[in-house]
Amino acid sequence: MRLQFMLSEIWIGLRRNASIAVSVMLVTMVSVYLMGIAFLAQSQVDTLKGYWYDRIQVSIFMCGKNSPEPNCAGKAVTAEQRDALKTQLESMKPLVKNVYYETEQQAYDRFKDQYRNSSLSDYLELGDIPQSFRVQLSDPQKYDVIASAFEGAPGVGQVQDQQKTLEKLFSIIRVVTWGSLFLAALMVLCSVLLMATTIRQAAFSRRRETGIMKLVGASNFTIRLPFVLETVLAALAGTGLAVAGLWATTHFLTPKIAIVLPDAPLVGQSDIWYVAPWLAVFMLVIAVLTSWLTLRRYLRV
Amino acid sequence: MIRFENVSKVYPRSNRPALSDISLDVERGEFVFVVGASGSGKSTLLRLVLKEENVTQGTVLVAGQDVGRLPQRKVPRLRREIGTVFQDFRLLPNKTVHQNVAFALQVLGRSRHAIRQVVPETLEMVGLEGKEKRLPHELSGGEQQRVAIARAFVNKPPILLCDEPTGNLDPTTSLDIVRLLDRINRTGTTIVMATHDDDIVDQLRKRVVELDNGHVVRDENKGVYGGGR
Numbered sequence: 001m002r003l004q005f006m007l008s009e010i011w012i013g014l015r016r017n018a019s020i021a022v023s024v025m026l027v028t029m030v031s032v033y034l035m036g037i038a039f040l041a042q043s044q045v046d047t048l049k050g051y052w053y054d055r056i057q058v059s060i061f062m063c064g065k066n067s068p069e070p071n072c073a074g075k076a077v078t079a080e081q082r083d084a085l086k087t088q089l090e091s092m093k094p095l096v097k098n099v100y101y102e103t104e105q106q107a108y109d110r111f112k113d114q115y116r117n118s119s120l121s122d123y124l125e126l127g128d129i130p131q132s133f134r135v136q137l138s139d140p141q142k143y144d145v146i147a148s149a150f151e152g153a154p155g156v157g158q159v160q161d162q163q164k165t166l167e168k169l170f171s172i173i174r175v176v177t178w179g180s181l182f183l184a185a186l187m188v189l190c191s192v193l194l195m196a197t198t199i200r201q202a203a204f205s206r207r208r209e210t211g212i213m214k215l216v217g218a219s220n221f222t223i224r225l226p227f228v229l230e231t232v233l234a235a236l237a238g239t240g241l242a243v244a245g246l247w248a249t250t251h252f253l254t255p256k257i258a259i260v261l262p263d264a265p266l267v268g269q270s271d272i273w274y275v276a277p278w279l280a281v282f283m284l285v286i287a288v289l290t291s292w293l294t295l296r297r298y299l300r301v
Numbered sequence: 302m303i304r305f306e307n308v309s310k311v312y313p314r315s316n317r318p319a320l321s322d323i324s325l326d327v328e329r330g331e332f333v334f335v336v337g338a339s340g341s342g343k344s345t346l347l348r349l350v351l352k353e354e355n356v357t358q359g360t361v362l363v364a365g366q367d368v369g370r371l372p373q374r375k376v377p378r379l380r381r382e383i384g385t386v387f388q389d390f391r392l393l394p395n396k397t398v399h400q401n402v403a404f405a406l407q408v409l410g411r412s413r414h415a416i417r418q419v420v421p422e423t424l425e426m427v428g429l430e431g432k433e434k435r436l437p438h439e440l441s442g443g444e445q446q447r448v449a450i451a452r453a454f455v456n457k458p459p460i461l462l463c464d465e466p467t468g469n470l471d472p473t474t475s476l477d478i479v480r481l482l483d484r485i486n487r488t489g490t491t492i493v494m495a496t497h498d499d500d501i502v503d504q505l506r507k508r509v510v511e512l513d514n515g516h517v518v519r520d521e522n523k524g525v526y527g528g529g530r
Contacts, residue, residue, distance in 0.1 A: 002407075209393060212404065213408045214377075215351075215380060215385050215391075216405040216409065217377040217381030217456075218377060219377045220377070222408055222409075223408075
């Protein structure tokens, strides 16, 4: 009865305005997709931070026999120098959580294993990566303390902070996040304007129907509801497509990132299911608000 | 049923009032012709009853409600009490006769069961049985106006407003339409019909209210079009 009539009116309306309904759908799709990308990028940063701040290390590379650093002066570290460094590290205990010693052989094996699929490993020789102390800090931010204490110390070639490399990655992801958020905001604005135009046009092309509805005493709600529902349907269809797009993106992109960042936790499909309802609710609110406000203006009693 | 108390209406950007100081009382079940030249205020009078316009001064009472003070959200309820017929029929061109009439009930949320019962009854009453499946452009002008009347009356409103319903029709058809309105009137429906069709007014001998430049210049029972002139 009532519902069926409403649905058939909506169907007629959508069919009559098919091209513009599709354009609302597509614009919504792009804006939701970009928003989703921003959310995924941000949650990627968060998971990576949590994961890496536990594992982050400062590496103190000692001089090898081929080390180019001037501090080494072409000589490898001696056993006494190494022991002195070790003692100094142990004395910095609360800040220094753990110290691992890695020999040249271990470093060589690890590299060979990590890049086993790359031709890089073919050119590596034992001793190219010098022996090192891997220092885990209780507070990863206080890297400077370690750096200033050990840079230039006898037998030390280089002090390297992994966090610096990480920050570079994070800043790239941050650019992606803000960039896509900015574009998403623009696209949301576009979809709002497009929805408003669509409704204006639909209200005009159906002025006969709405005129008769007013005349026979249909409530404002009844007159406006089909317009609102049409917009909502188009917007939600767009959101659905965008979620599918996000799914496809993680599905095809994650394996590629996993090659570059082995065994780091990456965002996946579960993150999409977490964010999708919010995107849908957001678009729903936008569609309802936009259409209702437009109708208040262009469809008066 | 409809009562105008010292009603004036001035449209914005116009210095001449469309209606000035009109007082008028239409009883329940009456049939009233409102006559007068174009621009005399006939349509404005009907629009005030429907609250498509608001009065500038005075009071319009419809079925006991002060239309001027009625809040916007209650306007739909007022309009369910009033059926309206226009000179240009205002049918939906892509809906059949049946669908056009049913539309008025559907948008009020009536059940399918009720619609299936009431629409054929009403179509039979206006003399359109057998033409339910036609589209408006497949009908003659008179038949289209019958559809419009069926749509206005299908909800059984106590008041029927007709704004020059015969304006687009030939004399014979016009008379048929007015006879139909007369029959509806006899079911107890109050009818106010704006017209400048003198033949019809003279033949039916109903109450005639003549407007001229926004003033009531004549109000007589069993009147004729030309009146005292």
